[in-house]
Amino acid sequence: MLSEQPPAFEPRPQSVALTLRVAVLGAVAVLLFSVLFFRLWVLQVLSAERYQGAAAASQERTVRVQAPRGRILDADGSILVGNRPGDALTFDLTTDPAVVRACAEEPPARPAPPPLPDEAELRRLLKGLKGAARRAREAEIRARSAPAPVRRVWRGCARQNEALVSLARLAGVHIGRFEDRIHEGLRRAPFEPVTLVDDAERTLIFYVKENGSRFRGVRIAKRTLRDYPAIERSLDVGYAAQLFGSIGEVTTDDLAEPETYPGVAAGDVVGHSGIERAYDRWLRGRDGTLNVAVDAQGNPLGRATLVPAPVPGRDVRLTLDIELQVAAERALRKGIRIARESGGPDGSAMPAAGRGALVVMDVRTGAIRAMASWPSFNPVKTIGKGADAYLSRLFADEERAPLLNRATDGIYPPGSIFKPVTAIASISTRLSTVVEEIKCGPFLDVDGQRYKNFETDTNSFISLRSAVAQSCNTYFYELARRLYDATSKDGTAQPQAEWMRRFGFGERSGFDIPDSTGIAPDAEYKRELFGDDAINNRWTSGDAVNAAIGQGLVQVTPLQMASFYAAIANGGTLVTPHLGQQIEEPGGDVVRELRFKARREIDIDPFVLETIRSGLRGVTHDLSGTAVRAFAGFPVGVAGKTGTAQKPPLDDYAWFAGYAPIESPQLVAVAVVEQGGFGGVGAARAVRDVFAHAFAVGRDDVPRRYREDAGIPLDFSQIINGEQFGDPEAPAAVAAATGGG
Amino acid sequence: MTMRLLRRLDLVLLAAVSGIVAYGTVTVLSVTGPETTQRHLIYVGIGAALALTVAAIDPRLYRRFVWPTYSALGVLLVVVLGLEASRGSSRWIELPGFNLQPSEIGKLVVAVALAAVVADASREKAGTWRAFGRSLVVVAVPGVLVFLQPDLGTAIVYGAIWISIVFVAGARLVQLLTVGVGAIIVVLLVFDLLPASGIRVLQPYQQARLTAFLDPGSASDAAYQAQQSKIAIGSGGLSGKGPEGAAVSLQGFLPERHTDFIFAVAAEQRGFVGAALLLGLYILVVWRAVRTITRAATLYESLVAAGIAGMFVVQIFVNIGMTLGIMPTTGIPLPFMTYGGSNTLTNLMAAGLLLAIQVRGSAPEPARLADHELVRGSRRALSASSAATRQ
Structure with a gap:
């Protein structure tokens, strides 16, 4: 104790009260320390494992290393779809949970729109309405059933993140695109980085690299991007552009159905359409994983390990011949132009002609050698900067539909090129014979209904050959009448429809890329179409007459017509059209040959086939043949058929289907020009031009596979001098053709 | 006398603080370079010298300089606020070779001033509203200045010092409750009512720190x-x-690793065993501080010890609680561990002050425990005992 305690100082406090209060203070301290001890114990002893896992996870970064996708090659190994390196910018979602929460928001469920009424219901709703009023009402009904546009509630969700905002500005895209991608990415694979920019420009990459701290969560990822070397720059289109299809990250819907893409994992890039989808299991490689220890800023520490290593995808070699494809597209464009200039009656213009398709196929195997569809697009522009806008423009262009492969998915009335189907159906059902002469008059009355011929000044009895060569409608009306009479009321016997289906109409062809079925109408189809409408729901003689000349309800694709004419040429084998040839390792070793068995052998009397072939030869060789002008002076024997299909209120559709060489058919080619008028003008010229390239007409210097196979003499001089057309081994046929004309 | 004082020196407290300082130095060294560690050791050295000096001085001496010191603190805090206005957020006054953080040393100034005021008031009658109100003013002036810096953590420490002192001095429950209700009203005003009416009281980063504690999934830096x-x-x-x-x-995942989050570093390096040992050392410190309250020679010294005990407990609990994820991120340093000049000096001087009080006090007299039966309320007991002793 200090002896000299100043009076101002309180005496030493010693009391129970103080002790009590100090005890309370001590108790509080003990309590607080107990809390700390307990919490420390929970973290370090009870949950140590969890936090050790978290520590390891935040210190190791695994980066998906994309396996290069296999290439798509043409028959000679030229690259149709290749790869090029690119830098993508991705965003690590774990760095901004606020953005994740906002962008994950799903739009509120909307009431489903009323279902679109089926055809019968629609007819009932439109009963009594005509013309413009009917069309307006129908549009209204359809609009009511269209799904309401989705309100994108997540829009604006990334706007607080400065890195994303400035990146969007630098990349020249609207931040909304990033937000859409983040939203999609979260639905697809919540922990995978989201790709913001697929193919960033070098300057942007450098900028992001140098200012890394300003772009927290933004990473640069090496990507292999699709490259399309076969481009027609003058027209800004790619060759065979509609065939390849697109690729992209696998969707949640596809992940839910494992058989769609076997072995696929979230975040994998798969083929969404076209060849990319058809051969995805070969083209798709297996992505690898790069594991690297990182510090808090994401800077790598030490060596990275690549486990598992990426496995590149396999190449797919197609049957397509890129040189022939180039020729086919040029021929199609030229054919369309000719049709537009002079496809109409007496060489008048067809101003609406501007679209079409041309397919060239091996008649024996079904291998597609060329497949052109116009209008087209530039696949290079579907990748990288501006791709989204370009694609939405393509999708929005319903008028020209440049993404549509008209060869497989354009469905058209075939018109006269369909007539051989009717002839085979009639003769095979023993309703007529090859030699029977049927009147080719200006009209034919069937069931009290008068059906007019195309030409009015004809009034002779002709046999099958001439009927095909001259394309006499009334001849086929008569066959239709007989086929209709042979059709039983109970639907058990429908020879006309049965033969259509036998030739592959109304069904998918088995093509690598699922194609349209078209329509092979029959009694059942009419019942479905018209439902309870007792007046219209039956198969009538009018249906039969229209179907006989490829009009009315008949709808076909160019590919179906090619299969049919291939069957005529090859003796009745309905091939499976296909593009795939073989699967190869990147080095070129063949992994698997792709085989496409013919769909079926169709039993047709060889005499019937031969007569039809002769008729088809007459089309291009007879004086009265409908395509004789288009093939005048053409050294290779081509047999084919023109078609001028009516599709009111549009202008007539021009068709030509033919095969060559006549003596040993190699290739079948089918061309259609929408609203192109007479088939003998634009469509026939397109086929002629593509055959000219295929058989190296006028080019002695270029040995072509088709020429060698066909055994055509290399010296064309005598033929070109005009001594004879085509087929030197069939003088009888030439004589017959002249006689028939 | 010196020998007697030395013999009475609280060796437990001395050992515990030395242990923590050593622990802290090793930890700072492990996450920073030798340069920073050297600087840390310099602070520790100056702090130790100051602590021993303080231990040798009679704490009653400070009572004579309470008001000049307190006024100086106020001036310095105002200067800091002025500097802040001119150069953005800052808590320091830059001196050659050293950044002075007045709010740190202010903890001791506030503790001594409060103890003096409360002890003065208790001489007449303990637990009066007037004395209580005066103590509140004494803490509120520097507390609000510190809060405005803005330094919420230090303001909280000031509050803890005040509560410890008035509680030990015999504040009535109703007085503490009044302040509690008032605090709740202020918090509501600051967080809800005023921002709703467009007046921003808290800085955005402070708001973020406080809300981060409530919402661990949020994206803020604090979370x-x-x-x-x-x-x-x-x-x-x-x-x-x-x-x-x-x-x-x-690898830099943990920020502020040699300052605010140094406990997390120690716990990661040494595990539960090492962290519990560290907590144990802190318990020793707090125990000795609390013990000093009862051993002090005068009420004033008791209250200074109480303030220091409260200051230690709150700093330890809030800092470690923050690293353990049970308290908000408030930027309160961990005594004797955290790198930094001002807080190292302050805490070591606080320890020195405890030593000084302890050596000049004595053991409690067991006989006085009988008083317990004479009194009902603790306040009345305290005032009665004060009165009795005075007679």
Whole structure:
């Protein structure tokens, strides 16, 4: 104790009260320390494992290393779809949970729109309405059933993140695109980085690299991007552009159905359409994983390990011949132009002609050698900067539909090129014979209904050959009448429809890329179409007459017509059209040959086939043949058929289907020009031009596979001098053709 | 006399503080370079010298300089606020070679001033509203200045010092409740009512820190720090990863690792065993501080010891609680561990002050415990005992 305690100082406090209060203070301290001890114990002893896992996870970064996708090659190994390196910018979602929460928001469920009424219901709703009023009402009904546009509630969700905002500005895209991608990415694979920019420009990459701290969560990822070397720059289109299809990250819907893409994992890039989808299991490689220890800023520490290593995808070699494809597209464009200039009656213009398709196929195997569809697009522009806008423009262009492969998915009335189907159906059902002469008059009355011929000044009895060569409608009306009479009321016997289906109409062809079925109408189809409408729901003689000349309800694709004419040429084998040839390792070793068995052998009397072939030869060789002008002076024997299909209120559709060489058919080619008028003008010229390239007409210097196979003499001089057309081994046929004309 | 004082020196407190300082130095060394550690050691050296000096001086001496010191603190805090206005957020006054943080040393000034005021008031009658109100004013002036810096953490420490002192001095429950209700009203005003009417009281970063504690999933830096801290501590496990293997703290995932989050670093390196040992050392410090309250020679010294005890407990609990994810991220340093000049000096001087009070006090007299039966309320007991002793 200090002896000299100043009076101002309180005496030493010693009391129970103080002790009590100090005890309370001590108790509080003990309590607080107990809390700390307990919490420390929970973290370090009870949950140590969890936090050790978290520590390891935040210190190791695994980066998906994309396996290069296999290439798509043409028959000679030229690259149709290749790869090029690119830098993508991705965003690590774990760095901004606020953005994740906002962008994950799903739009509120909307009431489903009323279902679109089926055809019968629609007819009932439109009963009594005509013309413009009917069309307006129908549009209204359809609009009511269209799904309401989705309100994108997540829009604006990334706007607080400065890195994303400035990146969007630098990349020249609207931040909304990033937000859409983040939203999609979260639905697809919540922990995978989201790709913001697929193919960033070098300057942007450098900028992001140098200012890394300003772009927290933004990473640069090496990507292999699709490259399309076969481009027609003058027209800004790619060759065979509609065939390849697109690729992209696998969707949640596809992940839910494992058989769609076997072995696929979230975040994998798969083929969404076209060849990319058809051969995805070969083209798709297996992505690898790069594991690297990182510090808090994401800077790598030490060596990275690549486990598992990426496995590149396999190449797919197609049957397509890129040189022939180039020729086919040029021929199609030229054919369309000719049709537009002079496809109409007496060489008048067809101003609406501007679209079409041309397919060239091996008649024996079904291998597609060329497949052109116009209008087209530039696949290079579907990748990288501006791709989204370009694609939405393509999708929005319903008028020209440049993404549509008209060869497989354009469905058209075939018109006269369909007539051989009717002839085979009639003769095979023993309703007529090859030699029977049927009147080719200006009209034919069937069931009290008068059906007019195309030409009015004809009034002779002709046999099958001439009927095909001259394309006499009334001849086929008569066959239709007989086929209709042979059709039983109970639907058990429908020879006309049965033969259509036998030739592959109304069904998918088995093509690598699922194609349209078209329509092979029959009694059942009419019942479905018209439902309870007792007046219209039956198969009538009018249906039969229209179907006989490829009009009315008949709808076909160019590919179906090619299969049919291939069957005529090859003796009745309905091939499976296909593009795939073989699967190869990147080095070129063949992994698997792709085989496409013919769909079926169709039993047709060889005499019937031969007569039809002769008729088809007459089309291009007879004086009265409908395509004789288009093939005048053409050294290779081509047999084919023109078609001028009516599709009111549009202008007539021009068709030509033919095969060559006549003596040993190699290739079948089918061309259609929408609203192109007479088939003998634009469509026939397109086929002629593509055959000219295929058989190296006028080019002695270029040995072509088709020429060698066909055994055509290399010296064309005598033929070109005009001594004879085509087929030197069939003088009888030439004589017959002249006689028939 | 010197020998007698030395003999009475609280060796437990001395050993515990030395142990923590050594622990802190090793930890600072493990996450920073030798330069920073050297600087830390210089602070520790100056602090130790100051602490021993303080221990040798009679604490009653300070009572004579309470008002000049208190006024100086006020001036310095105002200067800091002025500097802040001119150069953005800052808590320091830059001196050659040293950044003075007045709010740190202010903790001791406030503790001494409060003890003096409360002790003065208790001479007449303990627990009066007037004395209570005066103590509140004494703490509120520097407290609000510090809060405005803005330095919420230090303001909280000031509050803890005040509560400890008035509680030990015999504040009535109704008085404490009044302040509690008032605090709730202020918090509501600050967080809800005023912002709703367009007046911003808290800085956005402060708001973020406080809300981050309530919402651990949020994206703010504070939540990230808290999350990384928990990961560091949790991954340390029972026995720790050692200074080399403590990847979370070493590779920069954990921010503020040699300052606010140094406990997390220690816990990751040494595991539960090492962290519990550290907590044990802190318990020794707090125990000795609380013990000093009852051993002090005068009420004034008791109250100074109480203020220091409260200051230690709150700093330890809030800081470690923050690293453990049970308290908000408020930027309160951990006594004797955290790198930094002002707080190292302040805490070591506080320890010195405890030593000074302890050596000049004495053991409680067991006989006085009988008073217990004479009194009902603690306040009345305190006032009665004061009165009795005075007679």
